[in-house]
Amino acid sequence: MRAIITLISLIVAANAAYAQTTMAVQYSMNFPMGDTQDFVGEPSFRGFTIDYRYHITPEIAVGASAAWYTFYERKDYDTYTTSDNTISASGIQYRYLNSMPLLFVGDYYFNADQQLSPFVGLAIGTTYNRLDNEMGLYDVNVDSWHFTLAPEAGLRYGVGDEVWGFVSARYNNSFETKELDAQSYLTVNVGVMFRSGGF
């Protein structure tokens, strides 16, 4: 108990000495992996991520991340047959995955006082995934909220006292649910980070 109180006191004290927030807006590219790649094999160039961080110290930050990514693939005309070889359907399939991660994030910045600062982090939270498979005039879809773990690493490059350029890679791993298999993809973010205050 004493250790916890000491830790909280240290955080509060550090916070008092170094209270700072950042906001990052990023364009996101996504590369499907695993079961996600089986459904939509094409990379996605439709996405954005917004990140908020509260710096406990210059090196340590906690915060939140929200994003929206859309995957799309047009499958050529093909025939799909049930495993018992009774029902067959032929047509062009249009497959979509819309993914919305909502995550809590903790980051550690190396060389935080330098212009170029690498960082690593871990995000934990939930992701809403909706898979749509359109064939002919019909749409079959399934959606689910997943538990998500997402390690990340990146580089922050100062371009002024309060602005950084920002690139990162995050592996979004959303665990299997009753409705959907595990979904995973690699997100590459390119964006701008601002120090202190909101927009």
Added chain:
Amino acid sequence: MKKRRLRLIVLLALPLLLPGCFPQGPEYTEELDLVVTNRDPDFDFQSVGTYALPDDVVKITGNLQDGDDVEFVNAVYAKIILESIRENMGNYGWTEVDKSNDPDVVILPSAMSSTTLIYYYDYWYWDWWYPYSWWGWYYPYPIYGGSYTSGSVFIQMTYPEGITAADNIPVVWSGILNGLLEGSTAEINSRIETSIDQAYTQSPYLNLGSAN
């Protein structure tokens, strides 16, 4: 001041990313064409070889149960439907016989075009032609139902010898072709022909020379 302007630019740029969330879909009518076939897995298609086919294609109107007469599909479309079925059955080694000559299977083609009609299609559409006395048909599997917002052609292969104690005749194979009714008559006929060919291509077990 400089930072504020940059934030503003970023904020204004955000909506530009949003249209990317709604990617493209089909661009041409034929990209929406769908062919679904189904069969009775317990039926041995190699044990039969003759079929009968009517000269008309029934138009499903949804009004028959109200006492209206049976309607037929325009001859321009019916011709291509019937000819395509004949050609594919012939290619698979089947022999066409008159309905009075005890065919092994009887093929019933029908079609509908509607944006609102709930599909309801039953044996009484064929009372006028069917060569056997019967009460109805049944599917060994569930496939029909729901609403269609386009044009559909239905092909049902019935097996009269399989008539049940309740006087229902089994439908051992069926094909559904579905798509948008857009374009010229020639274009629609071309798509119908292609789809009927596909229905047979994806049903190789109908080929009397196959081992399936």
